[in-house]
Amino acid sequence: MNTALIPEEIVQIGESLIRFVDQEIAPIEAENRALLSSDRTIYDEQGRFTPAIEALKRRVRMKSAEAGFYTMFGPEEIGGGGLGPVAAVYLNVLLSAHCGPGRTLIHPVVIPSPFTNGLSPVLTALDPSLQDRYLPPLGSGDKTLCFGLSEPDAGSDIFNMKTRAVKDGDEWVITGSKQWITNGPYADYAMIFAITDQDLFAARKGGITGFFVDTSWPGFKVVSTIPIMGNLGAEIGILSFDGLRVPDSHRLGELHQGLKVALRGVNNGRLGLSATCIGMARWALVQALEYAKVRRTFGQPIGEHQAVQILLADSASDIYSAETMLVDCALKLERGEKALAETSMVKQHCTDAANRVFDRCMQVHGGMGLTNELRLEAGYRFTRSMRIPDGTSEIQRRTVARELLVNGVNF
Numbered sequence: 001m002n003t004a005l006i007p008e009e010i011v012q013i014g015e016s017l018i019r020f021v022d023q024e025i026a027p028i029e030a031e032n033r034a035l036l037s038s039d040r041t042i043y044d045e046q047g048r049f050t051p052a053i054e055a056l057k058r059r060v061r062m063k064s065a066e067a068g069f070y071t072m073f074g075p076e077e078i079g080g081g082g083l084g085p086v087a088a089v090y091l092n093v094l095l096s097a098h099c100g101p102g103r104t105l106i107h108p109v110v111i112p113s114p115f116t117n118g119l120s121p122v123l124t125a126l127d128p129s130l131q132d133r134y135l136p137p138l139g140s141g142d143k144t145l146c147f148g149l150s151e152p153d154a155g156s157d158i159f160n161m162k163t164r165a166v167k168d169g170d171e172w173v174i175t176g177s178k179q180w181i182t183n184g185p186y187a188d189y190a191m192i193f194a195i196t197d198q199d200l201f202a203a204r205k206g207g208i209t210g211f212f213v214d215t216s217w218p219g220f221k222v223v224s225t226i227p228i229m230g231n232l233g234a235e236i237g238i239l240s241f242d243g244l245r246v247p248d249s250h251r252l253g254e255l256h257q258g259l260k261v262a263l264r265g266v267n268n269g270r271l272g273l274s275a276t277c278i279g280m281a282r283w284a285l286v287q288a289l290e291y292a293k294v295r296r297t298f299g300q301p302i303g304e305h306q307a308v309q310i311l312l313a314d315s316a317s318d319i320y321s322a323e324t325m326l327v328d329c330a331l332k333l334e335r336g337e338k339a340l341a342e343t344s345m346v347k348q349h350c351t352d353a354a355n356r357v358f359d360r361c362m363q364v365h366g367g368m369g370l371t372n373e374l375r376l377e378a379g380y381r382f383t384r385s386m387r388i389p390d391g392t393s394e395i396q397r398r399t400v401a402r403e404l405l406v407n408g409v410n411f
Helices: 008-031 051-067 085-099 121-125 128-139 198-202 258-262 266-294 306-334 340-370 376-385 393-407
Strands: 145-148 164-168 171-182 189-195 208-214 220-225 236-247
Touching: 008 051, 008 085, 085 266, 085 306, 121 128, 121 208, 121 258, 145 171, 171 189, 171 208, 189 236, 189 258, 208 236, 208 258, 266 306, 266 340, 266 376, 306 340, 340 376, 340 393
Parallel strands: 145 189
Antiparallel strands: 164 171, 164 189, 171 236, 189 208, 220 236
């Protein structure tokens, strides 16, 4: 990525981050190569990470937190580093381009998603009297978190939500379920959003409230993981709540205004996800270029064949355009601009483009591109799956079109 628009201090953080991964995390991977080499040893029969893998992830989280990377994007008001969108874009691209896909202890362990772990922006809505109790173990990587908004019938259309919370004295009783919840099967704490006023909810004027929940409380249940794209297990899962009692003190923000709370940090989340995908695409293009130079057919390197050159050139164009969009959008957000259309364009374009790049790079490698050995297929599966969460590519296009129709071509 071109660093001309990236502040020097962020570039230096990036250099430290790569050194940290190579010097601290890579040796842990090497020590546990046999354990990390196959889904059969990563997951148990129920599709959950094995205790050994969970212990390794915790070890990496705590090392990253000690080095200052794990919480660097967390809001300063709750103890985070407060780094903004430009840093989120640059550092996620850098890390993913250096490491590539399929490394269980890297993504999203070294740098957590702003929604699902660490010092999430949503936690700024946690009652100050509870922050000293809950934030230190989350910030240290000792404990983990999940974000429970999506449901079986409520993904892009959140107003299909069915989970409800009913006030009973000083407590709320939550009943319902959540689905597609990242880190849901493993989290120590959960941020759960439920309907608290049916009339406001029906009028789409609020009526949703967030709650901070200890997953060990009675009534909280992990139903299952949801393995996807050929994996034997998953980080995502289904949660259910049957009479889950939550003290009113554990409410996240104002009553009935939970959707506003839930959307805190959404832009950084989408930019970080998009940057991760494009960083991996950059890694894939490097692999394809090196292969094109050494693999020979018909008496010459395959990189001399026009068909292969087109695959490489189109991939480079996708990456360059995506990185340019990422930096431009991040700069707008850093200046305090709304950038709603731009953020949606970035998320849609980057995830789609990264998936195209992996497809082309697999094609350059021929049969070898399909093997687990090269990790290209892992990147293809990852980037394909990232076109769905945080707003599908189709929902992002709808958002862009609506912004254009109201505000014109102002990007």
